[in-house]
Amino acid sequence: MPATALAVLPIPHPLILLPSARLTLPVSKVSGEVLAALVAESDVQPVLAVVPITNHTSNANGQHKAEPVLSEWGTAARIIRLIRPPNRNPQHPYLLSLQGLTRVRLAAPVKLKSNAPTDIIKLHPVEYPVVDDTPSPETVEAFKAAALRLLDRLAKDSTQQSRKDAWMKIAGMVEEISEQRAPWMADVMISAVNGEYNDKLTFLSAAAPEERLRIATQIFIKQASISEVSKKIASAVDESLSKQQKEFFLRQQLAAIHRELQNLNRSHSPNGEASPGSSSELDDDEQHEVEDMADLKKKIEAMEPGSEERKMGVREWRRLKRIPQGSVENGVIRTYVRPSHPLEWLTSIPWPSSAAVSDSASLDALKDRSFLKKAREQLDADHYGLDKIKRRLIEYLAVVRLKQLAASAEQDAQMTLEFERQVQSESKELVKVEKASVPNPQPPRRTPAKKAVKGPILLFVGPPGVGKTSLGQSIARALNRPFQRISLGGVRDEAEIRGHRRTYVASGPGMIVQALRKAGRPDPVLLLDEVDKVGQSNFHGDPSAALLEVLDPEQNHSFNDHYINVPIDLSQVLFICTSNTLDTISPPLLDRCEVIQLSGYTYDEKLHIARRFLLPKQLQSNGLSPSQLTITDPALLHIVTNYTREAGVRSLERAVGSVVRFKAVEWAEAVDDGREQDYKSVVEENELEAILGISRWEGDEKDREERRGLIYGLVVTGQGEGGILPVETIAIPGSGRLKLTGSLGEVIKESGEIALSWVKTHAYDLCITENRAQDPLKFPDPVDIHLHLPAGAQKKDGPSAGVAMACAFVSLLTGACVPTNVAMTGEITLRGRVTPVGGIKEKVLGAHRAQMKKVILPWANRKDVEHDVTQDVRSQMEFVFVKTVEEALIAAFGKGTLGWRRQTLMMESRL
Secondary structure (H helix, E strand, C coil), X not given: CCEEEEEEEEECCCCCCCCCCEEEEEECHHHHHHHHHHHHHCCCCCEEEEEEECCCCECCXXXXXXXXXXXXXXXXXXXEEEECCCCCCCCCCEEEEEEEEEEEEECCCCECCCCCCCCCEEEEEEECCCCCCCCCHHHHHHHHHHHHHHHHHHHHHCCCHHHHHHHHHHHHHHHHCCCCCXXXXXXXXXXXXXXXXXXXXXXXXXXXXXXXXXXXXXXXXHHHHHHHHHHHHHHHHHHHHHHHHHHHHHHHHHHHXXXXXXXXXXXXXXXXXXXXXXXXXXXXXXXXXXXXXXXXHHHHHCCCCCCHXXXXXXXXXXXXXXXXXXXXXXXXHHHCCCCCCHHHHHHHCCCHHHCHHHHHHHHHHHHCCCHHHHHHHHHXXXXXXXXXXXXXXXXXXXXXXXXXXHHHHHHHHHHHHHXXXXXXXXXXXXXXXXXXXXXXXXXXXXXXCCCCCCCCEEEEECCCCCCHHHHHXXXXXXXCCCEEEEECCCCCCCHHHHCCCCCCCCCCCCHHHHHHHHHCCCCCEEEEECHHHCCCCXXXXXXXXXXXXHCCCCCHHHEECCCCCCEECCCCCEEEEEECCCCCCCHHHHHCEEEEECCCCCHHHHHHHHHHHHHHHHHHHCCCCHHHCEECHHHHHHHHHHCCCCCCCHHHHHHHHHHHHHHHHHHHHHHHHCCHHHCCCEECHHHHHHHHCCCCCCCHHHHCCCCCCEEEEEEECCCCCEEEEEEEEEEEECCCCEEEECXXXXXXXXXXXXXXXXXXXXXXXXXXXXXXXCCCCCCCCCEEEEEECCCCCCCECCCCCHHHHHHHHHHHHHCCCCCCCEEECCEECCCCEEECCCCHHHHHHHHHHCCCCEEEEEHHHHHHHHHHCCHHHHCCCEEEEECEHHHHHHHHHCCCCCCCCCCCCCCCCCC
């Protein structure tokens, strides 16, 4: 770049001078005197560098907050005119007119004065960019297209003919401009259009012609788009104002006509005397009526377009306009006492005869050869784990598909047979009647099949938060059917299921019909949520009895809603029920359902669910990106084990949400303070106590000890979570009684008495007593046995603690100890048999979490372990399946630990 020295004139925001443009601006007295000296010293018009001040932030007094900084690029400009202030007003600034010539670049930074940043700098080295390259033809064509579009828009928006002619003249120049002159034309047009300051500054800094044309093209496109949008908005505003003015004018005319009619009616009174012309606010009721109607219309128009409430409002508005004002129905509609007219409900229900389109859509989804594959992918995408549940759902979907396809094929065969019979009948008539005009036989119209798919009614039973409702949504997505959820929790009125009689005030259809109307198809997936919480029989009827007809595939093809009073076919609906327990469901209703148990998730499954579903959901809800927060696997596992103990994942989601919100606050504070580099995005395990507080549960394995009379049993908590529970026994001086504590129920107390009776019976065989007639609690010294189950505030009941209690009594009386890594469960009988118990999966997983190495289970529960427990858990533990208490004792204490006087053989009766 060739260098020279020029006087530099800083110009404030928003002034900017581009090459080929003219600019007139006021300058201070100091700068004016310097410029006057330059003009006087030079024989020709002097040239100076005009450079804009880039940081133009100012306070309320117009003063710059920061030090003023000059742009690196400016424009070499020739002084055209310098007007001195008049003598009568020496404080008036100089007026300077400049003509832009070419771009210049400051060779070195310039430090401006804070108190007078626009004062001229007498001499400063500048550089002239030397650019000899020609822009590419593609860039020039894009520039011409954008420029012509902008010029056409400016010409259309111009109100003066002279301005319009000027823009059209420039457009003609753009069309004929050469590639070498295109950058010059860009400078001319950027100076002419009202662009943004930053865009012009960027354009000034572009020295290369290619880059200059690209920036100009972007600016032209932006300006044209802004102009088009502004024109549309202005036109819409004008149209709206015109419509409002017209409506106001017509309403004023209508009010004047009503007043004249009222005066005319008063003047023709029956007695022939004119009534007084006094006016009152009670007389002009028509005007108030018009205003009320206008207010009501505005409220309907304010509703969200396309919403259900707006559609209903429009329908009721049209009915209201047709009904006379004095009608009772008019008041009913206006106050919206009834949801809708029975005829509208009747026509809005998706009847099977008018659902050919939805039937074909559902049938197309079932005919897809990859239907089951897509269903598996859908279930895997929505849920982690639950392999047994997913397998049953795939079976369910496969049966639905096969039955639907078979029904469709049977219907097609019937249609073909009917068509053939019609052709044969018309052929015979043609033979009998000569010269008869026989129309072409038309194939019969396809009607929906009467025999619908009568699939089982699935009932998902499990603790809260295990995914019962979302499984129903997955089934609906797999079948490509609409999904509707009906919450039955707290429903105590039979009319909420069957609908109200039309004679009652505020009557309406039941939940089933309302769900059908929302679904819009006769074959939706209806989820009956919380079936176990339906109200019991009372004077309002029995809601659970009303569900019997709905959930019976043999009866629901003619379901009768009291409000509609027309049989409704529910045989195509797929019903799915959910429940937390089976205890409160009536037996007839339970008999109609196929129960599928959802026992809950393992810690490993919860870890994957939190990583795959819960954490991304919470990040999106709290405005963080995945790169801004990472929770390590040990930290997640610590949250799962020590902060949540439930079968579902709702508490886990709340805990993860607490961590995400805590980090969101840290990130927001770091951004506000400018300390983004100090923000730590990784959450470690040792930070959780500061975020979530003290952990609610500690691992049971931390305080285990091997001692006499202490056995670890397996339990299932009320939250559906498995775990270990120590069975503690001690011997105290007494009279041979058994004392049980720990908030125990009747069944578990009986288990303790049965265990002690068995130990007393076999005390001689276990070398506890010297002969069979001795009582181990009275020989050699009389003692009482106190059995306690910790966590006394929690209710405990059930028969599955019998084996653990028997082992605890044997350990107390013999002195042998059971290792702390052995846990057991099972019910015992007086004969010493070990019978099966429930909750095996939860108990085994609880033992695995407690780091148990050996688990003693009833022999009849071995299949539960094989089917419900995953292979990785089974490979880390030793399972011993026992049939008798003797086998349980050998497995617990080890072979040879207890001294047996004889081998007891258990014989079964063959009566």
